[in-house]
Amino acid sequence: MDKIHELVEKILKEESLIYFVLSNIRKKDPEMYDKVTIRPVILKDKKVYQFTYNYQKKVNHENLKEEEMIEKVMTLFEQFKQGQIFTNEADYQILISKKFKVKILKKPPTKEATNLEHNRKKKYILSEGKPNPFLIRLGVMNEKGKVLAKKFDKFRQINRFLEMVEDIMPYLNKKEKRVNIIDFGCGKSYLTFALYHYLVEVSKLNVNIIGLDLKKDVIRDCNEIAKDLGYEDLKFMIGDIEHFTGVDKVDMVVTLHACDTATDAALTKAIEWDAEVILSVPCCQHELFRQIHNDVMKPILKHGILKERMSAIVTDSIRANILEIMGYQTQILEFIDMEHTPKNLLIRAVKTNTVSCESIEEYKKLKAFLGVDPYFERALGDRLYEKLK
Structure with missing residues (x-):
């Protein structure tokens, strides 16, 4: 052998x-x-x-x-x-x-080599092989348009994000007015720059995008990059979304990997602004882990890792349910492949002002069954309580 x-x-x-x-x-x-x-x-x-x-x-x-x-x-x-x-x-x-x-x-050989691609090459919104100034400046591709190997996952993530933005364009495509967008917890701002590029340079919208983060050095670097790229309507500021008062009306709120109840604070602020679109990737859902209690589910809840995973799922489902009660059509989508990060779910909500009685009843029953009191509900206060009566 x-x-x-x-x-x-x-x-x-x-x-x-x-x-x-x-x-x-x-x-x-x-x-x-x-x-x-x-x-x-x-x-x-x-x-x-x-x-x-x-x-x-x-x-x-x-x-x-x-x-x-x-x-x-x-x-x-x-x-x-x-x-x-x-x-x-x-x-x-x-x-x-x-x-x-x-x-x-x-x-002698009898077969010819074939294309190894299992699926046809994916057509990205941002094309590989075509130089893009912001991707070059952020170190995702070189000046010839080749995506760097160590940044290919980031390239795919950016395109996946833009696919989700593309789907909600009918809610933002209002060329008669300026579209205000807040990105909370923007970090190094790969997606913020991608969003600006897509909305301004591709979709030709009039936008005002503000990236918020608590790290001074990150904000400084992002403002410098925006200036170098000539992105005049993209600004970065130090701050958190809960206390941000820079604008009266926001059309779109993006919050990626805001930790624990910071996600709920961002969703609450988006509802207060009556935002047309919300894109949120939650992170570190600890709050309900400490609250969930149900004797029937004890065989699951007694295992820490299972309780942790279940708490994350329950937290996001409650967020989606509350958004539905507040008049948003809501979906929970896979953001990027699970192999890259377990924090791979995105909540996408668009304002429809339609509320079903079914959503309200489902929420009440789920809360009672699990014995939880979500921060998101408390943060919304009377806005939500009036609908739950």
Whole structure:
């Protein structure tokens, strides 16, 4: 079997593999797969090897890294008598006897290499390969438009965010007036700069965007970048959204990764401003962890990690429910892939002024069932209590 191991290692090192088939299983079992195919694919910008297990009535897939792939192949060859490997350089037929003697036949290549992209290349709002001043200034791409490898996840995140903004454009596309936007907890402001670029340079809106953060050095650097880019209607200020009084009316509130009840404070302020659009990625939902109590759910709540995850889900569902009661159409969406961060849910709410009695009753029942008193409800005060009567 060492010959097979050496051959597979050589092929992977040369990156010449096109297709791999294992067949003629030693022991037939109607519940087992009887053929396995392997091919290299690109998933999420990384090369993996996709194993397809063919059963009589179904197929299963498994994606493995290179080192895992070799180990799995050697294990599978203990079950199969034959293998065919198609590469750019040659075709190989592998025959294994009952006593596991290996014979390898080499033939001229019969297959051509194909595009490894498992899915067609995604069309981003901000194109890769096209130089963009703010992405270059923020170190996401170089001056030729190539996205830097270590920043590709950030590039995808920016585009995902802009896709969500694109969906709510009908609520902002009011060219007869200036659109006021507040971004609370803007940090290094990748998304704030992206938002300005998309709304002003792509959508041609008249906007006033203010980024708020508590870190003085971050605010200083962001203002310097905005000035360098000529983004005249983008300003950064030190402060928190709960006490911000710089504008009377805000059309859109963005709050990304505001910790614990700071998210609720931002949502409350957005409602007070009667904002048309709210985009919020919550973070560190600790408040309800200390409150949730229900004897029926004790088997879940007695485990700290399960209670923590459940508290986060309950917190965001309560936020969404309250927003619905306050007249917003609300969705909870996946912001970025779970593999990059567990803080990957985005609450998107647009003002419709439509409230269903069902939302009110659902909220009351959920509160009573879990025994919680959310900060968001207390912060809204009479605005919400009048609707709950």
